[in-house]
Amino acid sequence: MILAIDEGTTGTTCLVFDDDGTLAGRAYREFTQHFPRPGWVEHDAAEIWEAVHAVAGEALDDAGCGPGMLRAVGITNQRETVCVWDPHTGEPLHHALVWQDRRTAERCDALRAAGHEALVRTKTGLVLDPYFSGTKIEWLLEHVDGLREKAQAGRAVFGTIDSWLVFKLTGEHVTDQSNASRTLLYDIAKGEWDDDLCALLGVPKRALPEVRPSIGEFGTTTPETLHGHVVPVAGIAGDQQSALYGQACLDPGMGKNTYGTGSFVLLNSGAAPPLAPPGLLTTVAWGIGQRTVYALEAAIFVTGAGVQWLRDGLGIIERADETEALAASLDGNDGVYFVPALTGLGSPHWDPYARGTIVGLTRGSTKAHLARATLEAMAYQTVDAIRAMEVACGTPLTELKADGGATANGWLMQFQADILGVPVVVPEVAETTALGAALLAGVGAGIWSQDHIARTWRARTRYEPRMGEDERAGLLQGWSAALSRTLS
Numbered sequence: 001m002i003l004a005i006d007e008g009t010t011g012t013t014c015l016v017f018d019d020d021g022t023l024a025g026r027a028y029r030e031f032t033q034h035f036p037r038p039g040w041v042e043h044d045a046a047e048i049w050e051a052v053h054a055v056a057g058e059a060l061d062d063a064g065c066g067p068g069m070l071r072a073v074g075i076t077n078q079r080e081t082v083c084v085w086d087p088h089t090g091e092p093l094h095h096a097l098v099w100q101d102r103r104t105a106e107r108c109d110a111l112r113a114a115g116h117e118a119l120v121r122t123k124t125g126l127v128l129d130p131y132f133s134g135t136k137i138e139w140l141l142e143h144v145d146g147l148r149e150k151a152q153a154g155r156a157v158f159g160t161i162d163s164w165l166v167f168k169l170t171g172e173h174v175t176d177q178s179n180a181s182r183t184l185l186y187d188i189a190k191g192e193w194d195d196d197l198c199a200l201l202g203v204p205k206r207a208l209p210e211v212r213p214s215i216g217e218f219g220t221t222t223p224e225t226l227h228g229h230v231v232p233v234a235g236i237a238g239d240q241q242s243a244l245y246g247q248a249c250l251d252p253g254m255g256k257n258t259y260g261t262g263s264f265v266l267l268n269s270g271a272a273p274p275l276a277p278p279g280l281l282t283t284v285a286w287g288i289g290q291r292t293v294y295a296l297e298a299a300i301f302v303t304g305a306g307v308q309w310l311r312d313g314l315g316i317i318e319r320a321d322e323t324e325a326l327a328a329s330l331d332g333n334d335g336v337y338f339v340p341a342l343t344g345l346g347s348p349h350w351d352p353y354a355r356g357t358i359v360g361l362t363r364g365s366t367k368a369h370l371a372r373a374t375l376e377a378m379a380y381q382t383v384d385a386i387r388a389m390e391v392a393c394g395t396p397l398t399e400l401k402a403d404g405g406a407t408a409n410g411w412l413m414q415f416q417a418d419i420l421g422v423p424v425v426v427p428e429v430a431e432t433t434a435l436g437a438a439l440l441a442g443v444g445a446g447i448w449s450q451d452h453i454a455r456t457w458r459a460r461t462r463y464e465p466r467m468g469e470d471e472r473a474g475l476l477q478g479w480s481a482a483l484s485r486t487l488s
Contacts, residue, residue: 001065002447003226004438005052006431007077007161008239009098009261012051015434016063019071019447021456023429025063027055034095039102042095045083048161049168057227067228073169073221074235074441076242076433077161079182082136084147085164087157087173094144096161097136104135105352111135116200123187123194125273125282127350131299133160134184138201151207162236163209169226169233170219175209176236177292181284186211188273188284191292213287214241215444235440239433240264241285244295246436247401247427248457250450255389255397257382258433259406261308262346263300265385268293269393277392279348280385286440288450296392298347298385302356303378304406306340310374316367324411326371333475335360337482338373340381345487348388353488360482378406379416380479386420399423403432410461418467419475428458 001024006013010033016025029051034042060070080099085092097103108128111117117128126132137158141148150156159167160182163175180186180193185203187194193205212218218233237245240258244266247256252270257263268285273294276282285295307320317323337359339345344352358373382400390396399422406412407426417424429435442448 001063001070002438002441003056003060003070003073004434004441005056005073005075005165006239006434006437007048007052007075007165009078009100012048012055013431013434014052014055014059015431015438016059016065017435017438021438023431025059025061025065027058027062029055037103041098041100043081043098045085045092045096045164048096049165052165053225060227060229070229070231071447072232072234072441072445073226074437074439075162075165075233076237076239076437077165077179079160079179079238079240080131080133081161082133082140082158083161083164084140084144084156084158085167086150086155087167088155090168093147093150093156094140097140099131101136102130104130104139107135107138111200119196119200120184123189123197124181124184125188125276126182126184127281128184132182132184134197134201134203137203141202151204154206157207157209158203159209162238166218166233166236169221172219173209174212174218176214176218177211177284177287178214178237178241180211182238188282188294213289215286215288215440217444232445233441234444235437235442237286237436237440240266240297241283241295242436242440243403243433244268244285244436245439246429246432246434247403248454249401250454253393253395253397254401255386256401256403259303259378259402259404261303261305263303263378263382263404265298265300265347265382265389267296267389267393267397269296270294274392277348277388279350280388280392281347288443296389298389300381300385301344301346302340302342303381305342306338306374306377309340309342310370314370316370321408323371323375324409326368327375327411329368330372333372333376334362334365334369335478336365336369336373337479338370338377339482339486340374340377341486347385349384349487351487354486357482357486359485375409375412376415378412379419380476382416383420383476397422399425401425401427403427403430413461413463414466417463417465419472421465421472423465424463425459426461428460
C-alpha cells in the first residue's frame with residue numbers, strides 16, 4: 001500500500017492506495033487559518049504536522065494497513081507557503097506565511113521598479129509577486145528578531161510545506177524540483193538555487209533545503225513519526241504538478257485544469273523550459289532521475305471562490321451545487337457577464353488592480369443569471385488561459401482533462417467543452433492531486449512504471465462540444481467586452 005499525504009490550504013487529506021492503485025482508506029481534518037492583519041494569511045506549522053500525523057494514522061487504520069503492508073509515502077502540498085524552523089529542535093520559529101499572503105506586495109513593486117523582473121523571469125519562469133516564496137522568506141529574515149543570525153549560523157532553516165513534512169517524518173531537510181521552482185530563488189534551467197537571486201533577497205543558501213528529483217527517495221520514516229511504519233518518502237510534487245501527474249499528462253501537449261477556489265491550467269511542455277508569454281508562468285512539472293519535465297502554467301485567481309461569494313457574500317444561494325440547476329433553467333445568458341476579479345485577475349492578464357464587474361443587468365435579471373454568469377466565467381477564463389498557452393507552444397490543445405470540485409457540475413463541464421471547442425474529460429478517480437502523490441511515490445519506490453500509469457488512467461465522463469462556431473464566437477466576444485471594462 002501507498003500513503004498519499006495531500007496537505008492543502010485549509011485541511012489535510014490522507015489517502016491510502018493499494019498496489020493496484022485502488023483507494024483503500026482515507027481521512028481528513030481541517031486546521032486553523034490565521035489572519036493577523038488585512039491581507040496577511042498564516043498557518044501554524046506545528047498544527048499542520050499534528051494534523052498530518054493524526055490523519056495519516058486514521059487513513060492507515062481505515063485501509064486496514066498493518067505492519068509491513070505500507071511500502072511508500074508520497075506528499076503533495078499547497079505551494080509557495082513558507083515554513084521556518086530550528087533544525088536541531090524541530091520547532092517552528094514563526095507561523096508559516098501562506099501563498100495567499102500579500103504582505104510583500106510593496107516589496108515586489110519596488111523590485112520591479114528597480115528593474116529586477118527580467119532577471120527573475122529569465123531564471124525562474126515566474127513574475128515578481130507576493131504569491132511566491134522568496135519575498136516571504138526575506139520578510140521573515142527582516143522581521144523576526146535574531147532570525148537572520150540564526151539562519152547564517154545554521155540554527156534556522158526554511159522550506160515549503162513539503163520540506164517541513166519530510167523533516168518531521170524523516171529528519172531530512174530536502175525538497176523537490178517542482179516546489180523549489182515556486183520560490184523565486186531556483187534556476188529552473190540549471191536546476192539549482194541561484195546565487196544572484198539569493199543575494200537579491202538576502203537569503204542564505206545554507207538555510208535552504210537540498211533539491212532532489214520529484215520521483216525518488218527523500219528519506220525514511222521512523223516508527224515514531226508514522227505509527228510504526230518504516231518506509232521511504234518516495235515522491236513529492238506541488239499540488240498542481242501532482243494533479244498533472246495524477247491525470248497521466250506525461251507527454252508534451254497534454255494538459256489539465258484543476259477547478260478549485262481558483263483554477264490552475266498546466267500544459268506539459270517536455271524537456272525544455274518554454275518561454276512563457278506575459279501572464280503565464282514556466283514551472284518544473286517534476287523531475288525523474290536526470291530528466292526534468294517542464295510545464296506552462298496559468299493561475300486563475302477566482303473560479304470556485306465566485307460561487308462562494310454568491311453563497312456567503314450575497315446570500316442568493318445556500319449551497320454551491322444549486323448553481324447547476326439555476327444555470328440550466330435559462331436558455332442563454334441574456335447578455336449578463338460576471339468578471340470575477342475579486343482579488344485582481346491572474347493569467348493571462350495578471351492585473352492585481354482589476355476589480356470584479358457584472359455587466360448586462362436589466363430588470364429581468366435574476367439570481368439564475370448571476371449563477372450562470374459565475375459558472376460561465378470559470379469557462380471563459382480557462383479559454384483565455386489555454387489560448388495563450390497554444391500561442392506560446394504553437395500547438396492546439398486536443399482535449400482538456402479536468403479535476404477538482406467543480407467537475408461535479410455537469411452543466412459547467414459541458415459549457416467548458418462547448419466554449420473551448422474540444423472535449424473535456426473527467427477522470428474516474430476524483431482525488432487527482434492525492435492520486436498523483438501516490439503515483440509519484442509508487443514509481444519512486446519501484447512499484448509502478450510510468451507506462452503503467454498511462455495505461456491504467458481511466459475517464460469517468462467525457463463531454464464533447466456541441467455548440468456551433470457562431471454561438472461560441474458571440475459569447476466569447478461578449479466576454480471580451482466585459483473583460484475590457486474590468487482591466488485597470
